[in-house]
Amino acid sequence: MAGEKTETATPKKRKDERKKGNVFVSKDVSALISILTIFYSAKLLFPGIYRNLKAFMLLHLDYASTKTDITDSFISQIAMGAIQTFAAAAIPLIMIAMITGVVVTLVQTRLLFSMDSLKPKFSRLNPLEGIKKIISLKSTVEVIKGSIKITVLLYILYNFIKNRFVDLSRTMTMGIMASSVFMLESVIQMVFNISMAFAAISALDYAYQWWDYERQIKMSKHDIKEEYKQMEGNPQVKGKIKEIQRKMAMSRMMQEVPSADIVIKNPTHFAVALKYDIEKDGAPILVAKGQDELAMRIIKTAEKNSVPVIENKPLARSIFSQTKLNSEIPQEHYAEIAEILVYIYKLNNKEMKL
Incomplete structure (x- = not known):
């Protein structure tokens, strides 16, 4: 059929789609790299975070044993100290997460920034379009992929807790620093195991997103002829x-x-x-x-x-x-x-x- 999209997209078609902000991006790859970066950053920043939390806790435990007069200014002082402590611990990780997400996305899109994708499209409000998306191939793949992720995650968590159950129970007798370091290392090891499993899923997702993008931008023979007319001018004209x-x-x-x-x-x-x-x-x-x-x-x-x-x-x-x-x-x-x-x-x- 003349309208059947069987032809690989031309360079002009790809360029036009890119201008519209239509490029393929694997969210799984972005999420995987972001998670690994955040947790390894947390490992590096943990000593500083621990010192701040320890100082805050000791200060307020001392207040609890000596302070008898609780005023509004004292409550405000505690609240401000809590906000500052939380900010010192969380803001670096939040900034790392934001920068990592932006960098990974820009790398995948090859430094693309398009305002077209931000423009409102009333077609998105069309219920029929929404139904088509729900029953589309892409949504089916996402459901299958989500089910696989949950299954893999539960399996890894179960095996991790089963193998470390005795060691986890011993943290009750450890000091705060030792137990905190052990728990952090255990969490990071668990995240690493999950990430390795999800890396394979991300690679498959990246390949699927590329295939699906190529499928979506395919052109019919008529489309190619019309594009040629636009580029070279109508032969009759x-x-x-x-x-x-x-x-x-x-x-x-x-x-x-x-x-x-x-x-x-x-x-x-x-x-x-x-x-x-x-x-x-x-x-x-x-x-x-x-x-x-x-x-x-x-x-x-x-x-x-x-x-x-x-x-x-x-x-x-x-x-x-x-x-x-x-x-x-x-x-x-x-x-x-x-x-x-x-x-x-x-x-x-x-x-x-x-």
């Missing part, structure tokens, strides 16, 4: 333009025939009109030339305007084939043309300097 340009050029050429000094014919197949201005031309100039019907028009126009017409078959054919319009004739024909012009000038009682 271009043909019309060329025809108009040809007619205009021919009209201008025919307007030069009455002012020519001589027309050489062969006898009806070729005709060339030459003009020679002694003051400014170095050699006779070809102002018009034609073959067959156009040759006859040149001859008739010349005769109508009393321009001398000379029959010289080889000379007419040679000048026709070797000389461009508004160009000087080849040097090899100077002598022959000069004799003809001298003869014509004598007939017209004109003086000619060669």
Whole structure:
């Protein structure tokens, strides 16, 4: 079928889709890299976070044992301290998460930023479009992928807790620092195990997103033809333009025939009109030339305007084939043309300097 999209998208189609912000991005890849970055950042920042939390807790435990007068200013001081402690612990991780998400997305989209994707589209409010999305291939794949993720996650968590249950129970007898470090390392190890499993899912998701994107931007043969018309111009319109340009050029050429000094014919197949201005031309100039019907028009126009017409078959054919319009004739024909012009000038009682 003419409208069936079976052709790979052209470079122009890809460029247009990119301008619209339509590029393929794997959210699973972004999520995986973000999670790994956040948790390993938390591991690096943990000593500082621990010191801040410890100082905050010791300070307020001391308040609890010594403070008897609780005022509004004291509550405000505690609240401000809690906010500052939380900010010092959370803001670096939040900033790392934001930067990581932006960088991963920009890498996948090759530094794409498009305002078109932010423009409101009323088609999104169409219930039929929403239903189509719900029952689409993409939504089915997302459901299957989500089920696989949950199954893998529960399996890893179950095995992790089962294998470390005894070690986790021993944290009750450890110091705060030792138990915190153990718990953090355990969580990071668990996240690492989950990430390794999800890495395979992310790779498959990336491949699927690429395949689905290529499928969506495929073009029909008709689309490719229409694109070619837009890029190169409609062949029919271009043909019309060329025809108009040809007619205009021919009209201008025919307007030069009455002012020519001589027309050489062969006898009806070729005709060339030459003009020679002694003051400014170095050699006779070809102002018009034609073959067959156009040759006859040149001859008739010349005769109508009393321009001398000379029959010289080889000379007419040679000048026709070797000389461009508004160009000087080849040097090899100077002598022959000069004799003809001298003869014509004598007939017209004109003086000619060669």
